[in-house]
Amino acid sequence: MKIGQALKMALKSILGNKGRSALTMLGIIIGIASVMTIVSTISGMNKKSMEMMAAMGTNKITVSASYNNGRDAFQDLYDYCQKLSDYVDGVTPNSQFSATVVYGAKNSAKMGGSSGMGYYGGGMMVASEGGSGSENTEMPPTLYFGSDQYAICNNFKIAKGRDITLLDIQDYKQVCVLGARAAQTFFNYVDPVGKTMQVNGLPYTVIGVYKEKDPDSKWSMDNIIVFPYTVKRMLAPSTTLTEFSVKAKSSDAAVEATSRIISFLTGLMGQNREKGYFSAQSENQWQQSSNDYATMMSLVMGGIAAISLLVGGIGIMNIMLVTVTERTREIGIRRAIGAERGSIVTQFLIEAAMICGIGGIIGIAIGTLGTRIAGRLLVQMNIWPSLGITLGAFALSVALGILFGIYPAAKASKLQPVEALRAE
């Protein structure tokens, strides 16, 4: 019997018993849909977070350092990094602080929700803009203390005006640079450069605006205001700068710079960190571990969802066994008029594979929808399942059909024609 004919026959038999076929498919549909949703969402989130890291700048080294006596460690790190110019492009504090920013009627204290990046799920970055999803809600900007190398370290480019200079820092200049989104929030379409904002009641002049990093994204990486770190003594005298970013020239340079910075800080803080705490990690390493983590999450969660597929597969086997019993007479007829055992096996295997394949396609459709919804609701992302995952899900469903169809098909083919014909 030709395979095209077998497919046609299987389809006929599936359509001949629509209700049961649909119920049989249900297990596969649910299984495939949940596996798809989980695996696609996690891999989509990971891809997005990798893109974000790339946007924030690659080859970054994250340094934490603080002296026990409360002295800022930044100046030491800054001076050392200038000596590492073969490996390092820049260094900046990366410390957030809170303050009330006012310009005209706009007041950051009256803006909704909390803004800024949150870290979630072991390294996956998400926007912590809350679930309201309203496009018009103004979010208060995140305030940073930065050096003259803040832009280099964080992959920002100046769009208007100028960046913070070493002179601004040395002279405690009351100036700031806005991220594109913060500029829009406070100034809308007016050019912010030269305007003065009130920060905790003190006047700060906007000297520049950074170019927008991702116009489509709701990420808050553009919703920032950066101040020369030396104005800390006016704006946040009690905070200590402990978080720093170092931008390496390349990924190899990042490895070398990281080890040199660790040696340097060990020298400062002592072998047993008796004078203070420090850590330094290249973000490339961190990206790698985040990637590994996402893969592991996919496997674990996907594995749990795969159990529902297994249950669905057992359902298929069960129904196919019932079908074989019900169609014993038909099998007898087919055998009597010349069907070989192989033809009967093929017929039932194709039927099982087809039920699962159709279930798989429906599951993929639902899983795609699920991924879209999960992406929107959980992480405010626009995620589509990858082609690989989609094809994999389809192949998996057909394979399940074949796997769980083998036993019923073999059982059907072993029926003796004369006994099968006797069945009612």
Next chain:
Amino acid sequence: MLIELKDIYKIYAEGLESEVRALDGVSLDIDRGEFVAIVGQSGSGKSTMMNVLGCLDIPTRGEYLLDGVDVKELSDKELSHIRNKQIGFIFQQYNLVQNLNVLENVELPLIYQGIGIEKRREMALEALEKVGLENRVKHRPTEMSGGQQQRVAIARAIATRPPIIMADEPTGALDSHTGQDVLKFLQQLNKDGSTVILITHDNGIAATARRVVRLADGKKTEDCEQEVDWL
């Protein structure tokens, strides 16, 4: 000789107390072109006989040569081929596949022969024309009367143009008038050269066959030629 049965036994639960000898040492030769009625009461072994003759069942002992080939030596696959090419079955309960339409039912044995769609359709339609059902090809078995279903079954049996037609109580589920039509058709097939083996419990029906083999308790009790009631 087309069919040679030599001392055939079919024994169920052999050696046990519940042992049943459905065929108890039957020998029978059937030549090409014969019309043989195998007659017997219920339990006489005639259905077992049909199963053995039709290669649906293997005898416990004895030798069955079909066209000179010992059936016992054949694999399951080869037996399938014999059923497909050499024998056309007509059953009491028609045994049509319910979810296939008339044409597809008749095409089924041709599909198992691997015949391509066009040739297959042509052969199936030719067979349906012979039984006068060429206008009902798209109907399902459930939409047809018993007589019509049996004609579909006959069309399926002759579609592959087998040399042997085996009919097991082909009129058993039909009224006498429709039954006559079926028997007439079998006589016509025989006239056209097919070997017809008719299994029945009814002596009236057996009267349509030139040769009658009578079975009782698994043994052959009579084997004679007779005048035929031509229908």
